[in-house]
Amino acid sequence: xxxxxxxxxxxxxxxxxxxxxxxxxxxxxxxxxDAIASAARGGLTDEVGKPYxxxxxxxxxxxxxxxxxxxxVEAVVALAADEGDSAAPLADAWVxxxxxxxxxxxxxxxxxxxxxxxxxxxxDLVEGRGVxxxxxxVADASRAQADDLGIGDEVVVGTGDAAxxxxxxxxxxxTTFTPSALWADFSVVSSFDGWAAETVTYAVGPDRxxxxxxxxxxxxxxDASTVxxxxxxxxxxxxxxxxxxxxxxxxxxxxxxxxxxxxxAVVSVMVIANTxxxxxxxxxxxxxxxxxxxxxxxxxxxxxxxEALVVGLLSSATGLLVGAAxxxxxxxxxxxxxxxxxxxxQPSPVWWGAAFVGGVLTTVVAAWVPTRTATRVxxxxxxRPAAAPSVRTAAGRARIxxxxxxxxxxxxxxxxxxSAADMVVMVAGGTLFFAGVVLLGPVLVPAALRLVGLxxxxxxxxxxxxxxxxxxxxxxxAATTASLLIGVTLTTAVLTGMxxxxxxxxxxxxxxxxxxxxxxxxxxxIDDALAERVTGLPGVEAALVVPGGEVAAAPVLDATxxxxxxDQLFADEALPVVAPGAAADxxxxxxxxxxxxxxxxxxxxxEILVPSGLTGETGLTERLEVSTPQGSVTxxxxxxxxxxxxxxxxxxxxxxxxxxxxxxxxxxxLRVDGDGLDDxxxxxxxATAGTGASVTPLVEQRDWISRQLDIVVIAxxxxxxxxxxxxLIGIGNTLGLSVLERSRENALxxxxxxxxxxxxxxxxxxxxxxxxxATLIGTAVGVYFAxxxxxxxxxxxxxxxxxxxxxxxxxxxxxxxxxxxxxACVLPARRAARTAPAAGLTAD
Numbered sequence: 001x002x003x004x005x006x007x008x009x010x011x012x013x014x015x016x017x018x019x020x021x022x023x024x025x026x027x028x029x030x031x032x033x034d035a036i037a038s039a040a041r042g043g044l045t046d047e048v049g050k051p052y053x054x055x056x057x058x059x060x061x062x063x064x065x066x067x068x069x070x071x072x073v074e075a076v077v078a079l080a081a082d083e084g085d086s087a088a089p090l091a092d093a094w095v096x097x098x099x100x101x102x103x104x105x106x107x108x109x110x111x112x113x114x115x116x117x118x119x120x121x122x123x124d125l126v127e128g129r130g131v132x133x134x135x136x137x138v139a140d141a142s143r144a145q146a147d148d149l150g151i152g153d154e155v156v157v158g159t160g161d162a163a164x165x166x167x168x169x170x171x172x173x174x175t176t177f178t179p180s181a182l183w184a185d186f187s188v189v190s191s192f193d194g195w196a197a198e199t200v201t202y203a204v205g206p207d208r209x210x211x212x213x214x215x216x217x218x219x220x221x222x223d224a225s226t227v228x229x230x231x232x233x234x235x236x237x238x239x240x241x242x243x244x245x246x247x248x249x250x251x252x253x254x255x256x257x258x259x260x261x262x263x264x265a266v267v268s269v270m271v272i273a274n275t276x277x278x279x280x281x282x283x284x285x286x287x288x289x290x291x292x293x294x295x296x297x298x299x300x301x302x303x304x305x306x307e308a309l310v311v312g313l314l315s316s317a318t319g320l321l322v323g324a325a326x327x328x329x330x331x332x333x334x335x336x337x338x339x340x341x342x343x344x345x346q347p348s349p350v351w352w353g354a355a356f357v358g359g360v361l362t363t364v365v366a367a368w369v370p371t372r373t374a375t376r377v378x379x380x381x382x383x384r385p386a387a388a389p390s391v392r393t394a395a396g397r398a399r400i401x402x403x404x405x406x407x408x409x410x411x412x413x414x415x416x417x418x419s420a421a422d423m424v425v426m427v428a429g430g431t432l433f434f435a436g437v438v439l440l441g442p443v444l445v446p447a448a449l450r451l452v453g454l455x456x457x458x459x460x461x462x463x464x465x466x467x468x469x470x471x472x473x474x475x476x477x478a479a480t481t482a483s484l485l486i487g488v489t490l491t492t493a494v495l496t497g498m499x500x501x502x503x504x505x506x507x508x509x510x511x512x513x514x515x516x517x518x519x520x521x522x523x524x525x526i527d528d529a530l531a532e533r534v535t536g537l538p539g540v541e542a543a544l545v546v547p548g549g550e551v552a553a554a555p556v557l558d559a560t561x562x563x564x565x566x567d568q569l570f571a572d573e574a575l576p577v578v579a580p581g582a583a584a585d586x587x588x589x590x591x592x593x594x595x596x597x598x599x600x601x602x603x604x605x606x607e608i609l610v611p612s613g614l615t616g617e618t619g620l621t622e623r624l625e626v627s628t629p630q631g632s633v634t635x636x637x638x639x640x641x642x643x644x645x646x647x648x649x650x651x652x653x654x655x656x657x658x659x660x661x662x663x664x665x666x667x668x669x670l671r672v673d674g675d676g677l678d679d680x681x682x683x684x685x686x687a688t689a690g691t692g693a694s695v696t697p698l699v700e701q702r703d704w705i706s707r708q709l710d711i712v713v714i715a716x717x718x719x720x721x722x723x724x725x726x727x728l729i730g731i732g733n734t735l736g737l738s739v740l741e742r743s744r745e746n747a748l749x750x751x752x753x754x755x756x757x758x759x760x761x762x763x764x765x766x767x768x769x770x771x772x773x774a775t776l777i778g779t780a781v782g783v784y785f786a787x788x789x790x791x792x793x794x795x796x797x798x799x800x801x802x803x804x805x806x807x808x809x810x811x812x813x814x815x816x817x818x819x820x821x822x823x824a825c826v827l828p829a830r831r832a833a834r835t836a837p838a839a840g841l842t843a844d
Contacts, residue, residue: 019275019363020315022268022726027319027359028326029722034351035327042343047175049239050122051090055201056210058238059217062229065241069228073197075220077186084205088115091197092180093189095158100165103689105147111157112180113189114138120201123183127151128170134185137166140174143181162192199238265362270483271730272366276308304371312363316356399439407436418791426792430785434489437781441478446471448773456765462758466765480731481774487724488775488813491717492782493789495809498713500790504801509702510595516699517670520646521692525664533687534668539680541673542592548578548647548666549659554625575648578666582652593671608635609649630660672699731770732824747837756833763829764822771821775814
């Protein structure tokens with residue numbers, strides 16, 4: 001039997017190409033994932049410890065992951081100065097950065113601290129020198145290039161009384177975990193509101209003991225009311241903690257990617273099982289002859305299973321080699337093109353071993369049932385011509401009944417998932433539903449092929465032949481399309497689910513950010529010339545100049561303390577107000593500028609609309625007394641999550657009562673077309689330079705969320721594409737094996753007058769039919785899954801979310817699948833067309 005095994009492998013090498021490719025791709029997928037993940041871990045190891053590695057101690061807020069209080073940081077810095085030690089807080093503050101002429105550089109940038117002790121500097125200087133005085137700053141090299149900053153330039157950091165003019169004296173590279181745009185002296189950073197420090201790197205001076213210093217620092221934190229808890233750790237301990245957190249994120253991403261590898265493995269099982277089923281069906285006479293000359297059923301079964309084992313070993317080894325080449329090459333490419341720390345890939349014996357063993361087991365398991373089926377037939381029965389399998393047998397009827405039961409269980413599970421909003425139940429129900437569809441494949445797929453064939457048949461005789469060939473063997477056809485069905489179903493579900501989530505998110509963003517960009521000043525109204533400049537810029541789709549002004553607001557409370565009204569205990573707060581309804585052409589302009597169907601619900605005469613960003617000025621009281629020298633009114637406060645700049649909204653009559661003739665253009669509301677946002681923001685900065693006006697680009701939040709959704713869709717569809725690729729290889733393999741199986745039939749058709757071109761067209765039509773039908777069924781199932789997914793995953797957060805069908809994307813999936821099916825049949829069609837009719841008729 002060893003001779004038979006080797007001869008079979010040599011004879012049928014080309015027929016195993018699809019099985020080898022399917023397993024090799026799945027194995028390579030895992031190896032590439034491991035290579036990138038290990039490179040990411042290596043890069044993170046080098047990056048995480050940089051800010052701490054030059055110190056003797058790292059001061060935290062007690063625990064290794066706890067942040068110290070600002071008072072604690074200042075106490076540690078003071079201790080170091082008194083004792084001759086060095087302390088470098090890893091602190092930052094988010095503040096606006098502008099040029100000295102008022103042009104904005106960054107609306108809100110993280111400004112970090114540059115260590116005063118050169119021995120504690122962890123940033124890599126690219127050009128210039130480090131910070132040596134409080135009026136100096138070092139800029140991140142990549143951000144400086146984008147913002148057109150260079151050495152010698154002056155920038156204004158912060159606003160109001162805290163604004164500080166600093167000179168750029170150097171450019172440096174940051175790490176991934178310290179995303180500062182600028183680095184300044186600690187005294188500058190700590191002067192801004194909202195600054196915070198993650199740690200303090202501490203270097204012990206000469207003739208000082210590290211343990212004694214650690215005790216002194218711990219003693220500083222004994223008064224928890226002012227300094228808070230302080231803990232000291234070695235740089236290695238802190239770096240290990242940060243690295244563990246970062247690696248957990250990498251591991252989570254790796255596990256997510258492996259889920260798609262599992263999808264690819266399932267598709268591979270289907271492709272391999274179908275390949276072996278066809279091969280053994282074609283070799284039924286050979287196996288029967290072996291039985292007739294004395295080989296036992298066990299020997300034949302062992303021989304074909306050893307054949308599958310050898311194919312699995314070769315496929316897995318190929319996958320390891322190809323995966324290693326792609327993984328190492330991909331990491332090298334990413335190192336050269338992506339701003340993310342990547343080390344050298346470190347192959348994991350566990351990952352590589354699991355991938356290899358998994359590939360072998362996948363092949364053997366997939367071939368297990370076909371080998372049992374092939375060797376169960378008696379020799380004499382196998383020597384007779386085989387009839388096409390039918391679903392009308394007892395086994396076929398049992399499969400249909402089982403499929404209906406599993407499908408019903410899946411529907412019940414998905415219904416229960418919707419009721420309970422349970423994702424685990426949804427996954428289980430979806431798995432059962434899809435399993436039911438696969439079990440019913442021998443009935444569903446041929447029926448769909450016949451339905452589509454009614455349209456295709458009208459195009460000519462080649463289409464009729466292709467339609468008949470496609471449904472000749474229902475089980476084989478169903479098995480061939482099942483692998484593609486998985487990828488299309490998941491792709492459709494993701495595309496539809498993400499389109500629905502995007503529509504719901506856009507509606508939510510329309511309510512929260514109804515205005516794209518606002519231009520206003522802190523000092524008062526904007527002049528007409530500025531309003532005309534900003535509203536006429538390219539990229540502004542619609543604009544509205546809203547009147548308003550500044551008023552005093554105080555809460556109205558019906559309560560007393562010590563006989564005094566509570567509201568007298570609160571000082572009046574300055575509050576900007578606008579009245580969009582009083583703007584020129586407000587009725588039409590508001591509809592054009594404000595996003596969303598609901599837009600901004602303008603307040604009644606006795607109401608004031610307060611955005612979430614102004615609750616600090618007004619509190620959350622139900623009534624507010626709003627006053628100016630011209631008058632005073634008490635208004636019902638309505639608090640909303642929306643943001644349209646830094647002003648509350650009142651009715652036109654209310655604004656007239658409060659400001660009278662002092663009403664003036666207060667802000668410009670802009671709606672943008674979405675293209676060239678960066679250019680528009682640069683133009684706005686230039687237009688408002690030196691005017692004291694500030695630009696609030698609320699649209700950036702919308703744009704950022706939209707880009708994240710795009711990234712998710714591209715990543716998921718790209719990963720699912722691996723499974724689709726394997727499925728298309730399976731379709732091409734099925735057509736190729738069918739060409740060999742039908743060589744006499746094709747030759748007879750040629751002899752009867754069918755041209756080579758017509759034969760190629762017949763096979764191409766068959767491949768397209770299989771792909772399109774699998775795609776249509778997968779699309780229907782995927783849309784159903786998306787309906788359930790939206791109700792389970794999106795509606796709990798956004799109740800108004802509804803199903804949105806991305807017709808263009810779904811049509812593209814069908815078109816791509818049809819094109820891929822056409823490409824998959826190119827080689828089989830060429831092989832069939834090259835065979836001369838006489839040679840085909842004499843083939844065994």
